Amino acid sequence: MDRIRIRGGNTLNGTIHISGAKNAALPLMIASLLTDETLTLHRVPRLADVRLLQRILQNHGVDITIAGKRAGQNGHDGETMRISAKTIADTTAPYELVSKMRASFWVLAPLLARCGEARVSLPGGCAIGTRPVDLHILAMEKLGVQISIDGGYVVAKAPKGFTGGHINFPKVSVGATHAALMGAVTAKGDTLIENAAREPEITDVAECLVKMGAKIDGIGSATIRIAGVPRLHGAEHSVIADRIEAGTYAMAAAMTGGTVTLAGARLDTLDEVMNIMRTSGVDIEAANDGLKIKRNGAGLSAIKVDTEPYPGFPTDLQAQLMALTTRAKGTSIIRETIFENRFMHVQELARFGADIQLHGDTAEIRGVERLTGAQVMATDLRASVSLVIAALAADGETTLHRVYHLDRGFETLEDKLKACGADIERLSGH
Ligand SMILES: CC(=O)N[C@H]1[C@@H](OP(=O)(O)OP(=O)(O)OC[C@H]2O[C@@H](n3ccc(=O)[nH]c3=O)[C@H](O)[C@@H]2O)O[C@H](CO)[C@@H](O)[C@@H]1O
Numbered sequence: 171m172d173r174i175r176i177r178g179g180n181t182l183n184g185t186i187h188i189s190g191a192k193n194a195a196l197p198l199m200i201a202s203l204l205t206d207e208t209l210t211l212h213r214v215p216r217l218a219d220v221r222l223l224q225r226i227l228q229n230h231g232v233d234i235t236i237a238g239k240r241a242g243q244n245g246h247d248g249e250t251m252r253i254s255a256k257t258i259a260d261t262t263a264p265y266e267l268v269s270k271m272r273a274s275f276w277v278l279a280p281l282l283a284r285c286g287e288a289r290v291s292l293p294g295g296c297a298i299g300t301r302p303v304d305l306h307i308l309a310m311e312k313l314g315v316q317i318s319i320d321g322g323y324v325v326a327k328a329p330k331g332f333t334g335g336h337i338n339f340p341k342v343s344v345g346a347t348h349a350a351l352m353g354a355v356t357a358k359g360d361t362l363i364e365n366a367a368r369e370p371e372i373t374d375v376a377e378c379l380v381k382m383g384a385k386i387d388g389i390g391s392a393t394i395r396i397a398g399v400p401r402l403h404g405a406e407h408s409v410i411a412d413r414i415e416a417g418t419y420a421m422a423a424a425m426t427g428g429t430v431t432l433a434g435a436r437l438d439t440l441d442e443v444m445n446i447m448r449t450s451g452v453d454i455e456a457a458n459d460g461l462k463i464k465r466n467g468a469g470l471s472a473i474k475v476d477t478e479p480y481p482g483f484p485t486d487l488q489a490q491l492m493a494l495t496t497r498a499k500g501t502s503i504i505r506e507t508i509f510e511n512r513f514m515h516v517q518e519l520a521r522f523g524a525d526i527q528l529h530g531d532t533a534e535i536r537g538v539e540r541l542t543g544a545q546v547m548a549t550d551l552r553a554s555v556s557l558v559i560a561a562l563a564a565d566g567e568t569t570l571h572r573v574y575h576l577d578r579g580f581e582t583l584e585d586k587l588k589a590c591g592a593d594i595e596r597l598s599g600h
């Protein structure tokens with residue numbers, strides 16, 4: 171199992187190129203199931219989750235070709251993926267594959283749209299809470315699908331395809347909004363989705379669906395209207411920049427001090443994150459092609475934040491923000507409102523000497539003068555990168571174990587940080 175070794179104390183200076191977003195690339199790849207023509211995706215990040223989804227799609231009979239780095243391109247441009255679901259050979263998504271990644275459950279709606287049936291294992295993913303799928307099921311039922319659960323599988327049938335309907339989500343869900351959209355685009359009749367998630371990755375997928383021939387109104391808002399069309403066709407689309415990756419490196423730079431340009435980052439998707447970081451004392455400027463993050467001299471101030479659905483502060487940056495506040499002056503308060511068990515990083519941050527008290531869904535972080543390098547363990551994707559942030563500013567050496575969590579969602583993390591002056595290396599094997 172690989173480990174990452176970091177010697178802390180260097181400031182970060184330079185440019186980091188932001189990759190395509192994992193949380194957009196995965197549903198975009200899944201959207202390819204909706205057409206028998208080719209969907210070409212550019213800027214697909216090279217990540218373990220993307221590789222796994224490739225295997226899942228191939229298991230359904232989907233043909234995928236990848237054009238990697240080409241002459242004149244940089245590694246951070248990601249891959250171009252041509253995905254062709256001309257025929258769907260198998261409508262079962264098995265436990266062995268789906269249990270490893272939550273988003274793979276999202277094949278349910280497009281498989282139903284194309285084949286009228288699907289059998290998809292209940293999902294896995296990061297251990298950050300119970301993560302039920304009742305809202306996905308609600309959306310499918312409102313669109314005329316019959317659902318039963320059998321042996322850990324969701325068995326869904328819509329022999330005559332989806333029918334348009336009215337879905338009013340009792341709670342905001344990214345995945346269930348993707349499912350509703352993918353079900354509604356080729357439904358017979360119109361669909362109204364209320365209380366839809368507004369995450370930029372949903373907007374990105376909706377825009378791709380429009381390129382494929384879908385009729386969608388209200389993209390980016392909580393009320394989405396879809397007029398069903400008989401079929402979708404092929405299209406070409408570039409994956410939106412990863413706002414979580416950008417926010418993560420912004421916090422790394424704020425933690426170590428220095429000046430880092432995040433090339434390709436989309437400020438319009440990071441408003442609340444940047445507001446909080448500014449409050450904490452970080453300088454943020456729009457740069458030509460992205461963002462410039464600076465912290466020269468002055469220390470960080472304490473902050474108070476609740477995680478919320480977009481446009482609020484994202485839960486996927488909560489662990490990284492907590493790492494940052496461990497060295498802020500005063501007491502910071504972070505409340506996690508999305509996932510009930512997303513505090514696995516707290517005990518690992520304590521190994522660096524961080525002072526964090528947990529009270530239910532709220533963490534109280536008293537800033538300390540210094541952190542000290544330690545042996546720490548990654549427990550989930552974003553928790554693992556919060557440990558990297560702490561390690562970059564800690565005195566001495568840190569070894570991060572179980573880095574496979576990190577590889578799910580951060581493309582060439584060591585290279586990107588090393589290019590800005592971090593002392594970081596991957597140690598392969600045991
Ligand atoms: C691949 C991907 O894009 N994953 C993101 C997606 O996950 P995911 O789509 O799984 O997260 P949701 O937005 O669905 O979850 C939000 C909340 O709703 C609950 N819920 C969800 C579905 C359901 O049927 N019933 C239910 O109660 C969840 O347990 C959670 O408490 O959005 C999360 C919230 O921004 C992010 O942290 C994940 O990184």
Ligand SMILES: C=C(OP(=O)(O)O)C(=O)O
Nearest residue numbers: 272273295296486551552
């Ligand atoms: C929680 C995440 O991923 P998933 O929904 O795939 O578990 C994440 O991207 O932070």
